[in-house]
Amino acid sequence: MALTILYFAWVRERVGLAEERLTPPDDIGTVAQLIGWLAQRSPGHAAAFGEPERLRAAVDQQFRPLEATISGASEVAIFPPVTGG
Amino acid sequence: MALTILYFAWVRERVGLAEERLTPPDDIGTVAQLIGWLAQRSPGHAAAFGEPERLRAAVDQQFRPLEATISGASEVAIFPPVTGG
Amino acid sequence: MIDISVNTAAIDVAAVHALVEGNGAGAVATFVGIVRTDDGVRALTLEHYPAMTKAALHHIAADATRRFGLSAIAIHHRVGTMLPGERIVMVAAAAPHRHDALAATAQCIDLLKTEAPFWKREEHAAGARWVEARAGDDAAAAKWSDGRA
């Protein structure tokens, strides 16, 4: 199923895109699996997703751990830990 | 020795004066003793100083307990607990 | 920088905030105490001990500056008669880091309640009364007694 994937901060810079719309294979069930699959798309993606422990995610605009499911989600965002305030 | 004595809040209202200049007898050594001596000056003073546990004091513009000495002081203030802020 | 004011004029929040900003501070915390509008008070009068007040506020501000490494602090306290909704006091503390600015503000307002010579008189429909000090204020002030000069 097609998924909107958003990138922020240095993840966005390394990927070279703020957003893409992709249909991951059926065996991609979690954010962590999605990250592993995205890492293979380009050298930029590889640079962004090479160290998953540095990444955080939101699924349908809720912060979720990388082990969270993406089943049924329409939007996943991947980014470094937040630094606002 | 002459002492400037200041009153604030309901102490001032009961005494009927904001300030007086008095020379207490030599045997008045502490704020508490001064309060006991002042209580005898008028019905207003008696009403103000009848319950010393409700009073607080400053000696030469420093908060001091009622047991503090007034020896050498030039200004003593007597008032209820503060309620600013 | 320590800025103390005891004045009958209204407190200008933006002006007091501006006094402590700058100088590299990354964090400014403020506290404003306001005459309540919901408890039947028609007017509040603040009496103080003019010869002592500014020194007492300066002592509170200097203590907080030392303890929390403030770059600047302002304590502005109004005196005289004010109406419900009007500001009684403003504390503004600037520091490199947020927890210091917030803790300094909390300490100053707690100590103001017990260590500065102000007295509040409330006018109600039934007459006027002097506000009684609250035991909770002493307890709040005592929390800060460690590490003070």
Add this chain to the structure above:
Amino acid sequence: MIDISVNTAAIDVAAVHALVEGNGAGAVATFVGIVRTDDGVRALTLEHYPAMTKAALHHIAADATRRFGLSAIAIHHRVGTMLPGERIVMVAAAAPHRHDALAATAQCIDLLKTEAPFWKREEHAAGARWVEARAGDDAAAAKWSDGRA
């Protein structure tokens, strides 16, 4: 009353303060975070996740309102590029009593650091870098985890 704003315009301290005053509040506390001027940063750019940001700030504000019985709270966060000395964020909380207003402000700014989708990018003379999250921020946010929804 909860007022959330995410905007590229400068933050007006008096205007945000005025938003939460009134309604009988006896106490207003605020926190303002400012771009430091003393660490060689030439400019700071705040990126955010527009579809998520206001909801995240509203959640933080609603949590504090419930926990501390606030009469009003405003969280205004700036995004885009700002210069040293400019304000990044302002939290203003109004409550009947001072400790609630101060604690709510502290909780909101701590949770903002870990639960709102903002990212800071600093420009130095040597180039730009994304600010790293600090372990201390997680610890500060965790302090508030009891009693939250």
